[in-house]
Amino acid sequence: MRASAKKPAKKLSPRLSARYVNNRAFWRLKPYIDKTYPPGQYIGLVDGKIVADAADFDTLHEKLKLIEKRRDHSMVMQAGVNYLRKAIDLLG
């Protein structure tokens, strides 16, 4: 029997796994976020869902403390900001 050429998937740490979940959700939700929230509004995601928003970072930070189980399993982004999914660094 021929062995599969596929390498076993590398297991991500829970922290990085949570980051991927939130990052994917953010990009999926970005059109909705930009249409729904005022520009610059801070948006909090946990487990791939929008759970809170606020006009300033500190207020959102405090709101998220009441919701999340682990700080590093959350994500904060701003509505209306052009983030880069892919970037080229020329330093070197």
Place this chain on the structure above:
Amino acid sequence: MEQRNPYKGEPLRPWIAVVFEKADGSGKITKQLIVDTGGVAAIRINRSLLFKIEIRPADLQKTNFGLAEGSWVWVEIPKLGFRKQMVAYGLDRVVAAAKASHSDFEGSVGLPFLREFEYGGNENEFWLRYEHVP
């Protein structure tokens, strides 16, 4: 007020000193970062430093140097009266490239960071000026 630094390293690079606040509130860390006026990220530092100063996770970026993890951090330049939450990205290979120029360098700042300031350079020095608008 301005920060003015003579170019340093091989090849010579413009640089600035910035202060990061540790996430656990136990103090501050000062780092020298190369100024990359074409850089697309506000701040690039190594991942171990990023984890010490991360307030909250931000986005992930795919780069030609690998995956960059973004985190919200407090950045200060006390003498200029500058203090702001910004997204810094952890990317160890960029730090290695910066260190190849001079061992003091611990990463880079790019255009999204520089947009907060007036900046410029002559044949000897790079400078950064900040005017606080309440």
